[in-house]
Amino acid sequence: MEGIIDHVMINANDHKRAVEFYSWLMPKLGYPEKMDHGKSVGFRSPNGSVWVTGTGEEYKSQAFSKERVGLRELAFRAESPSEIDEIAGEVEKNGGKIIKKPYTNDRGDCQFFFSDPEGMKLEIIARKKQGSH
Numbered sequence: 001m002e003g004i005i006d007h008v009m010i011n012a013n014d015h016k017r018a019v020e021f022y023s024w025l026m027p028k029l030g031y032p033e034k035m036d037h038g039k040s041v042g043f044r045s046p047n048g049s050v051w052v053t054g055t056g057e058e059y060k061s062q063a064f065s066k067e068r069v070g071l072r073e074l075a076f077r078a079e080s081p082s083e084i085d086e087i088a089g090e091v092e093k094n095g096g097k098i099i100k101k102p103y104t105n106d107r108g109d110c111q112f113f114f115s116d117p118e119g120m121k122l123e124i125i126a127r128k129k130q131g132s133h
Contacts, residue, residue, distance in 0.1 A: 004047060004048060005048055006048050006049070007042070007049040007050065007051060008048075008049075008050050008051070008074060009040075009050075009051040009052075009053060010022075010050065010051065010052050010053070010116075010118075011054070011055045011059075012053070012054060012055065012116075012117075012118050013055050013059075013060050013062075013063075014118065015039070015052065015053070015054040017117045018052045018116065018117055019041045019052055020095065021095045021116055021117050022041070022043060022050070022052050022116070023041075023043075024090075024094045025087070025094070025096075026050060027043070028083075028087055029076045029078075029087075030045050030076075031043035031044060031049065031050060032045070035049075039053055040052070041053075063118070063119055064118050064121075065119075066121050071120075072121065073113075073120075073121035073122065074121070074123070075122070075123035075124070076122070076123070076124050076125075077125060077126070078110075078124050078125065078126040079126060081102065081104075081110035081126050083124075083126065084102045084110055084111075084112045084125075084126055085102055087124060088101065088102050088112050088114070091114045095116075095117040096114050096115060096116055096117065096122075097114060097115045097119075098113075098114050099113040099114050099115055099121065100112070100113040107128060108128030109125055109126065109127050109128050110125065110126040111123060111124070111125045112124045112125075
């Protein structure tokens with residue numbers, strides 16, 4: 001079996017705002033195809049998809065917390081630090097919040113942490129190329 005995640009589904013209290021944010025973000029991350037099924041909106045790449053759907057009415061008073069059981073963060077791979085810098089410069093203009101500006105970690109990978117409009121933690125990482133200095 002090949003280690004590929006087929007799809008991820010994100011619940012959002014403010015579905016409209018979340019769809020607007022992910023409609024901006026996902027094509028930049030390599031998910032160009034948008035599929036709108038009303039309550040669920042997906043973004044597909046050749047390797048999988050990310051979906052945004054509304055929460056149930058009984059959960060609308062709850063906010064995302066990375067400390068609760070379930071998803072902690074969602075990380076995407078970038079090809080280069082320049083791709084990360086481009087997205088980082090636009091996150092807040094599109095409704096997200098910067099958690100930690102792009103930086104190079106001790107392994108030489110470039111990382112960027114931010115949240116979507118619901119507060120879900122997202123990351124973009126460009127791995128250091130093997131054999132480079």
